[in-house]
Amino acid sequence: MLMHPDLMLDLVNDRHRELIAESDRERLLSMARLARRARKARTARGRPAGTLSSCEPSAVVPAR
Numbered sequence: 001m002l003m004h005p006d007l008m009l010d011l012v013n014d015r016h017r018e019l020i021a022e023s024d025r026e027r028l029l030s031m032a033r034l035a036r037r038a039r040k041a042r043t044a045r046g047r048p049a050g051t052l053s054s055c056e057p058s059a060v061v062p063a064r
Helices: 005-046
Strands: none
16 A cells, blocks of 8 residues: 655654654653652751651750
8 A cells, every 4th residue: 555655744744853852851750750760869968857866966955
């Protein structure tokens, strides 16, 4: 079956746009994941995470 050249060109251009959009989505998602990992690593360094007490010795504070 022969297709009209303009129809083939339209199909190729549509597919090309789909591939570009897919690569853009993948690039944006990977950048977002990388930023999220960096933000989590930065916030976890200075502060204790969770509700468990730290293993460091601490001074006893009298109750008021």
